[in-house]
Amino acid sequence: MTELAIEATGLVKVFGETRAVDGIDLAVARGAVYGVLGPNGAGKTTTIRMLATLLHPDGGSARVLGHDIVREAAAVRGRMSLTGQFASVDEELNGRENLQLLGRLLGLGTRGATSRADELLAAFGLTDAADKLVRDYSGGMRRRLDIAASIVVTPDLLFLDEPTTGLDPRSRNQVWDIVRVLVSEGATVLLTTQYLDEADQLAERLAIIDHGRVIAEGTRGELKASVGAGSLHVRVRETAQRDDARRVLAESLGADVLVESDPAALSASDVDADRAAVALSALAAARIPVAEFALGQPSLDEVFLALTGRPADAPTEQEEDAA
Amino acid sequence: MTTAVVDTPITEDALREALAATQRPSRPSALSASLSFGWRAMLKIKHVPMQLFDVTAFPIMFVLLYTYLFGGALAGSPSEYLQLLLPGILVMNVTWITMYTGQGLKLDMDKGVFDRFRSLPIWRPAVLVGMLLADAARYTISCAVMLAVGIALGFRPDGGVLGVLAAVALLLVFAFCLSWVWTAVAFRVPTPESVMQIAMTVLFPLTFASNVFVDPATMPGWVQGFVKVNPISQLATASRGFMHGDVDAAAVGWTLVWSAALLVVFAPLTMRRYNRA
Numbered sequence: 241m242t243e244l245a246i247e248a249t250g251l252v253k254v255f256g257e258t259r260a261v262d263g264i265d266l267a268v269a270r271g272a273v274y275g276v277l278g279p280n281g282a283g284k285t286t287t288i289r290m291l292a293t294l295l296h297p298d299g300g301s302a303r304v305l306g307h308d309i310v311r312e313a314a315a316v317r318g319r320m321s322l323t324g325q326f327a328s329v330d331e332e333l334n335g336r337e338n339l340q341l342l343g344r345l346l347g348l349g350t351r352g353a354t355s356r357a358d359e360l361l362a363a364f365g366l367t368d369a370a371d372k373l374v375r376d377y378s379g380g381m382r383r384r385l386d387i388a389a390s391i392v393v394t395p396d397l398l399f400l401d402e403p404t405t406g407l408d409p410r411s412r413n414q415v416w417d418i419v420r421v422l423v424s425e426g427a428t429v430l431l432t433t434q435y436l437d438e439a440d441q442l443a444e445r446l447a448i449i450d451h452g453r454v455i456a457e458g459t460r461g462e463l464k465a466s467v468g469a470g471s472l473h474v475r476v477r478e479t480a481q482r483d484d485a486r487r488v489l490a491e492s493l494g495a496d497v498l499v500e501s502d503p504a505a506l507s508a509s510d511v512d513a514d515r516a517a518v519a520l521s522a523l524a525a526a527r528i529p530v531a532e533f534a535l536g537q538p539s540l541d542e543v544f545l546a547l548t549g550r551p552a553d554a555p556t557e558q559e560e561d562a563a
Numbered sequence: 564m565t566t567a568v569v570d571t572p573i574t575e576d577a578l579r580e581a582l583a584a585t586q587r588p589s590r591p592s593a594l595s596a597s598l599s600f601g602w603r604a605m606l607k608i609k610h611v612p613m614q615l616f617d618v619t620a621f622p623i624m625f626v627l628l629y630t631y632l633f634g635g636a637l638a639g640s641p642s643e644y645l646q647l648l649l650p651g652i653l654v655m656n657v658t659w660i661t662m663y664t665g666q667g668l669k670l671d672m673d674k675g676v677f678d679r680f681r682s683l684p685i686w687r688p689a690v691l692v693g694m695l696l697a698d699a700a701r702y703t704i705s706c707a708v709m710l711a712v713g714i715a716l717g718f719r720p721d722g723g724v725l726g727v728l729a730a731v732a733l734l735l736v737f738a739f740c741l742s743w744v745w746t747a748v749a750f751r752v753p754t755p756e757s758v759m760q761i762a763m764t765v766l767f768p769l770t771f772a773s774n775v776f777v778d779p780a781t782m783p784g785w786v787q788g789f790v791k792v793n794p795i796s797q798l799a800t801a802s803r804g805f806m807h808g809d810v811d812a813a814a815v816g817w818t819l820v821w822s823a824a825l826l827v828v829f830a831p832l833t834m835r836r837y838n839r840a
Contacts, residue, residue, distance in 0.1 A: 292678075293681075293682065294678055294681055294682060314684060317683060317684040318590075318684035321682070322678060324678045324679065325675070326674070326675035327675050328675040328676050328678050329675070329679075330603070330674075330676045331674070331676075332607045332610060333606050333607065333610070337603075337606050341599060341602070342679075344595070345591065345600075345680075345683055346588060346591070346685075347589050347590055347595075348588055349588075352588070359580075359581050360581055362577055362581075363574070363578045363580065364578070364581075373610060389679065391582060417575065421578045421582065425579060425582045425583065427582075
C-alpha cells in the first residue's frame with residue numbers, strides 16, 4: 241500500500257474576509273502519526289474539518305484514502321473517524337450509551353453495539369464510569385471516551401484535533417499511549433497540536449502551519465535541525481557581575497548573549513547541552529557564581545521565530561467563529 | 564448531579580485487543596439509523612425528565628385557562644366551549660411545540676458531537692429525521708395529556724376513539740412537516756434564542772388569527788380572508804371534523820397539501836445547509 245492516506249493540494253477556505261486556510265498542501269503516508277503544528281487560529285481545525293468532509297473547500301482539492309473529499313465524501317466517511325477539538329461525545333448520555341449509539345449507527349446491531357461498548361469501556365479504563373453521564377466526566381475521561389468512540393469500528397484513518405489541549409499531564413500521557421498503540425496496530429493518525437513536545441513525542445513527520453499556510457514540513461529531525469537547539473537561561477547571583485558573565489558566555493558559546501529584563505538574567509538561543517556545559521564551566525572558572533540555569537527545548541515561539549522571524553501570533557478566534 | 568466518577572487505569576493489552584480487526588459492518592438502513600437517533604432523544608428524556616414539562620404542564624394550563632376564562636362568555640358554558648376548543652387547542656399546542664425542535668437542533672449543532680454525527684457513513688438526513696421522530700413522541704404525549712384533561716372536564720368526541728386517533732395522526736403529520744421549517748431556520752441563525760424568536764413571530768399570529776378559539780364569523784372581512792387560508796384553521800377544522808364524527812374532506816385535503824408543501828420546500832433547504840454547514 242504505497243497510496244497516501246491524505247493528499248491535499250492548495251486547499252483554501254475563506255470565511256468572510258479571512259482566508260482561514262490559504263493554499264495548504266499535505267502528503268501524509270499511511271501507518272504513522274502525522275503532526276500538524278500551529279498556534280490557535282492558524283487553520284488547523286478548518287483543515288481537518290475539510291479533510292473530514294464537514295466543510296467544503298473553497299479552492300484546491302484533497303484525496304483521503306484515495307477518495308476525493310467532495311465528490312466521494314461518503315466513501316471517505318466510511319473509512320475515517322474524527323475526534324474533534326471540543327469533545328465529540330454526547331454530554332447528556334452516559335459513557336456506555338455514547339458508544340452503543342455509535343455502534344448502532346455503524347451497523348453493529350443492538351446486541352453487537354452493546355458488547356462492543358463494554359469491550360471499549362474496559363480497554364479505556366471507563367468501566368466504572370460507564371453509567372455516569374458524560375457531563376460529570378473529567379477532561380481526561382471525556383477525551384478517552386471520545387477516542388473510544390472513534391474506534392467503535394476501527395478506522396483506517398483517525399483525525400485527532402488537539403487531543404490533549406486542556407488536559408492534565410497524566411491524562412495527556414494516557415492519550416499519548418493510546419495514540420502509540422493505535423499506530424502500532426496499523427492505523428494512520430493525523431494529529432493537530434499547539435504543543436511542540438506533543439508533536440515531538442508522537443509524530444514522525446510534521447507540517448507547521450501559520451496563517452493558513454504550511455511554513456515548514458519534514459521529519460522531526462529535519463525541522464529540529466532547521467530550528468536549532470534550545471536556549472540557555474542563566475541567572476547570576478550578583479547582578480553586578482552580569483556584564484562579566486555575559487562576556488564569558490559569549491566567548492565560550494561563540495554566539496550573542498542577550499540581557500533579559502530581570503537584572504540578573506541572561507539568555508542565549510541555539511545552544512545544545514554540550515556547549516551549555518562548557519559555557520557554565522567557563523563561568524565557574526571565572527569565579528562568577530550562578531544562582532540558576534536552564535536549558536529549554538525550543539518552544540513553539542522559538543520555532544516560529546526561527547521559521548518566520550517573528551513570534552507566533554495571538555489567537556485570532558476565527559476558527560471558532562466559523563465553526 | 565455531580566457525583567465523583569471513578570477513574571480506572573487503561574491497560575495496553577485490552578486496548579490492543581479492542582483494536583484488533585473488527586470487520587467493518589455493512590451500513591445500516593435509513594430507517595435503522597433514524598431510529599437510533601430517535602433512541603438517543605429518548606435516552607435524553609430518560610436522563611432529564613424535566614424536558615417533558617413543556618409537553619405536559621403547559622397544555623394542562625392552556626386547556627384549563629381557556630375553558631374557564633372564555634368558555635362562559637364565548638359559548639354559554641365552559642363545557643360547551645370545550646367541544647369547540649379542545650381540537651383547536653391541541654392544534655395550537657402541538658404547533659407551538661414544533662419550535663423546540665428547531666431550538667434543540669441548534670443547541671445540538673453547537674456541540675462537538677454534531678461533527679461526529681456528520682462525519683459518519685450513514686443516511687444523511689437520519690440525525691434530523693430521528694430527532695423529529697422523537698419529537699413526534701413528545702407531541703403524542705402532549706395530545707394524550709390534553710385529551711385526558713379535556714375528557715375529565717367534559718369533552719365528548721362524537722367521532723369516538725377512531726375519530727380522535729385520526730385527528731391526532733393528521734396533527735402529527737402536519738407537525739412533522741412544519742418542524743422542517745424550524746430546522747431550516749436553525750441552520751441560518753446564530754443562536755438557539757433566535758430560532759425561538761423567529762418561530763414565535765411566525766406562529767403567534769398564525770395560531771391566533773385562526774379559528775382555533777372562536778368562529779371567525781364576527782371578524783372583519785380581511786381578517787376572515789386570512790383565517791380561511793391559514794393552514795392552522797384548515798388543520799383545526801379537519802381535526803374537529805374527525806373528533807366530532809363530521810369529517811371535512813376539503814380541510815383534510817388542504818392540510819395534507821400544506822404539509823407536503825412545507826416538507827418539499829424546507830427539508831431540502833435544511834439538508835443543503837446540513838451538508839455544508
